[in-house]
Amino acid sequence: MNSRSTSKPRRFIMFHKPKGTIVxxxxxxxxxxxxxxxPRFVFEDRxxxxxxxxxxxxxxxxxTREGGLSELLTQPGKFSKFYEVWIRGRITExxxxxxxxxxxxxxxxxxxxxxxxxxxxxxxxRLMVELKEGKNRHIRxxxxxxxxxxxxxxxxxxxxxxxxxGSVKLDIPSSNWRFLTHEEENSLMNGTxxxxxxxxxxxx
Numbered sequence: 001m002n003s004r005s006t007s008k009p010r011r012f013i014m015f016h017k018p019k020g021t022i023v024x025x026x027x028x029x030x031x032x033x034x035x036x037x038x039p040r041f042v043f044e045d046r047x048x049x050x051x052x053x054x055x056x057x058x059x060x061x062x063x064t065r066e067g068g069l070s071e072l073l074t075q076p077g078k079f080s081k082f083y084e085v086w087i088r089g090r091i092t093e094x095x096x097x098x099x100x101x102x103x104x105x106x107x108x109x110x111x112x113x114x115x116x117x118x119x120x121x122x123x124x125x126r127l128m129v130e131l132k133e134g135k136n137r138h139i140r141x142x143x144x145x146x147x148x149x150x151x152x153x154x155x156x157x158x159x160x161x162x163x164x165x166g167s168v169k170l171d172i173p174s175s176n177w178r179f180l181t182h183e184e185e186n187s188l189m190n191g192t193x194x195x196x197x198x199x200x201x202x203x204x
Contacts, residue, residue, distance in 0.1 A: 010179040012188070013038075013047060013063040018174045023052045023061065034061065037175050050074060050165075054137055059083070059162035060170040062180075073188075076133035079166040080113060083129045085139060086159040089148030090125055091117070095155075098146070105141040112142065123151075124158065167191065 015038060017023070022033045025043070035043045042063060050062040050073045064070055073079060096117075102109040114130035129139055143155040163170050167187040172178055180188070 008182065010182075011064055011066060011069065011185050012050075012168075012180040013042065013177055014168065014170070014172065014180055015061045015063060015177045016170060016172050016174050017053050017058050017061045019056060019058045022055055023049050031055075038063075038177055042177075053162060054140075057160040057162065058174065059160075060165055060168070061162070062165060062168070073165070079132075079188075080164075081131050081134070081162060081166075082164040083131070083139060084118070084159075084161045084163055085127045085129050085143070085157060086121075087125050087127065087143050088156045088158055089123060089151060089153065090120070091127070091143075091146065091155055092149060095146050099142055103142045103145050105145045107135060107141065110135060110138055110142050112139075125155075 015034065017034055018037070020032065021037065022031050024033055025035060027033055034049070038047075045065060047063040047065050048067070048070055050064055050070045053059065053061055062073070064073075096115055099112045099115050102111040112129050113132040114128075116128050118126040118128055120126070131138060135141070139160060140157045143157050146155045147153065148155055165188070168180065168184055
């Protein structure tokens with residue numbers, strides 16, 4: 001059960017962002033924001049998001065009241081972030097290698113730190129992607145710049161869920177929140193770890 005009562009001040013909140021919400025304090029188009037779901041105190045006490053997830057993405061989002069911590073955690077290359085991604089189409093071994101070396105997109109040459117195939121469902125492919133640093137819609141842009149060789153259509157991202165930031169792993173249902181434990185906070189600030197997952201092909 002969510003609670004503000006703690007023996008020591010907590011520095012981070014974990015939130016499972018659902019798809020269709022905006023990561024912003026307010027939206028001029030009156031779209032639903034993460035603050036519409038979170039308890040009122042998160043807004044009133046000025047908890048700020050650590051990084052972003054776009055409207056169509058879901059998963060792990062951290063909040064802190066300390067601007068310095070937010071800047072530290074969003075420094076390029078500071079922490080690995082892991083995403084479960086479903087794409088439309090089948091990606092080839094050559095294309096997997098290309099995502100690690102760099103793919104030319106509409107904004108820049110973008111690449112992944114790691115990528116592996118977790119499985120298939122019909123024409124869809126499920127993957128784990130690791131980023132060390134990311135541009136706006138980084139994963140979507142990389143896959144969108146590649147084509148399914150059978151259908152000759154882009155490898156469109158159908159679902160994108162962030163599972164882990166550094167050592168912190170998402171473990172709560174969609175739209176729920178909780179404070180990080182002091183142990184999780186210390187682990188996050190002291191280093192990173194990788195999730196252990198099985199996949200058809202490994203590049204992480």
